[in-house]
Amino acid sequence: MIDVLVIGSGGAGLVAAISAKEAGANVKVVSKAFATRAQTSMAQGGINASLGNVEEDSVEAHIKDTLKSSQGLADEEAITKLCEEAQEAVEWLDRLGLPFSRTAEGKIAQRRLGGASGIRACYAQDYTGLKILHTLYDRASKMGIDFINEYLLLNYIVEDKKVLGATFLSLKSGEVQELRARSVIVATGGYSQVYHGFTTNSTASTGDGIAAALRAGARLSDMEFVQFHPTALKNSAILISESARGAGGYLLNAKKERFTDELAARDVVARAIADEI
Ligand SMILES: Cc1cc2nc3c(=O)[nH]c(=O)nc-3n(C[C@H](O)[C@H](O)[C@H](O)COP(=O)(O)OP(=O)(O)OC[C@H]3O[C@@H](n4cnc5c(N)ncnc54)[C@H](O)[C@@H]3O)c2cc1C
Incomplete structure (x- = not known):
């Protein structure tokens, strides 16, 4: 029997898995991609x-x-x-x-x-997230934490209002399988791909874990708080890191004038850009 089933292998999932293992639990980490491809690897600043x-x-x-x-x-x-x-x-x-x-x-x-x-x-x-993810993955592997990759969460198994595990689609075999566990930690990231074409987030950020939680009867909160990074490449939405502005980069409008404090909070800078456009 698994003590702690962690769904998601980003920074959140791996820290939870390592902490649970340090506390003596039998831990399994499941993710829909290969473990070190979580969006956490994209963080730069x-x-x-x-x-x-x-x-x-x-x-x-x-x-x-x-x-x-x-x-x-x-x-x-x-x-x-x-x-x-x-x-x-x-x-x-x-x-x-x-x-x-x-x-x-x-x-x-x-x-x-x-x-x-x-x-x-x-x-x-400018590889902060990648280095975090690799460091955590190395640590988790050395501790003997078990990983299952390419295993897509479908639904949580709920009986008498208790989560007893989850069902998964194996992307390798195409079979639906279930994993039972004493406790389940959901670390499946955000849902910014609803803004596809405008988000700098990973294509995996599709909110599956959140949707499954809602189907299982969980209450969600603060779902409206999605952060838009102010600067990205126009055609690909690839991030232009804030560290570019931190190092002295500045923003110009069509008249080649600066129009905002480039190091204000992201929502302020994003709104200033939208106003100029
Ligand atoms: C380009 C970019 C730059 C950033 N820069 C910074 C920065 O400089 N500083 C900072 O603090 N933050 C930054 N962020 C934000 C930061 O990366 C994220 O907030 C953080 O990594 C989220 O970690 P997480 O573990 O919650 O989720 P994620 O890293 O998104 O991991 C989610 C995990 O869940 C798995 N998963 C999802 N759905 C399923 C499913 N159905 N079944 C199984 N597994 C599933 C995924 O495969 C993945 O393993 C940046 C983000 C981006 C996109």
């Missing part, structure tokens, strides 16, 4: 944590900036926890061997990203 390695920074400033960017709609308790634990999360990834870029003194390098009052984003060149 970095992860915010107020390490203060380049200039002075504080957890309080991180919390304040994040609340400001949320236009007052965020859950303050969740944001506080996120910002307070960010330093430890980055240091944990460092201890696992993530090849962060370094300052001249050998500390984890940081750069400025939008919506941040300080230089706060920790990065690994």
Whole structure:
């Protein structure tokens, strides 16, 4: 019997799997693609944590900036926890061997990203997500966590309002199979492909896990909060990373004039661009 069935092998799923394994559970990770192809591999700019390695920074400033960017709609308790634990999360990834870029003194390098009052984003060149995913996958594999790839979640198995596992379509054999588990963790990512052609997200971001949860009777919340990255290549929607603006890149309108603070929060910059167009 599986103790913990994790559906999704992105950053969220792999951290959950490693934590469960460290706690002594028998863990299986399932994903519809190959494990290291999760969208997490596409992240470039970095992860915010107020390490203060380049200039002075504080957890309080991180919390304040994040609340400001949320236009007052965020859950303050969740944001506080996120910002307070960010330093430890980055240091944990460092201890696992993530090849962060370094300052001249050998500390984890940081750069400025939008919506941040300080230089706060920790990065690994512009492959931050790829390096995170590879580091976590290496760790999970060394711990003996079991992976099943190309296994598409169809539905959760629910009896008496309890989730007892899930059914999957094996993309290799075409068979429908079920996996039973004591607990199930859903880490299947977002649903931005409803904006196909305008999203910078992976083609796998189709919201399957969320839809299956809804079918199983779960309550969903905050589904309207989809972040649009302000800058991408027009014909392919390939991301132009915010670190380009962080490094001094600026935006010009048709009259070759700047029209916004390029490092304001993403919704502000995206709206300013839409206004100009
Ligand atoms: C181009 C780009 C750049 C980004 N840059 C940054 C950045 O600089 N900093 C930052 O913090 N964030 C960035 N992000 C956002 C960040 O990458 C995501 O928020 C994060 O990776 C989401 O992780 P996740 O584990 O929740 O989901 P994902 O990485 O999307 O993983 C979802 C997993 O679920 C699996 N799955 C989905 N449906 C099913 C199904 N039906 N059955 C089985 N498995 C399924 C997928 O195969 C995958 O393994 C960026 C995103 C993109 C697209």
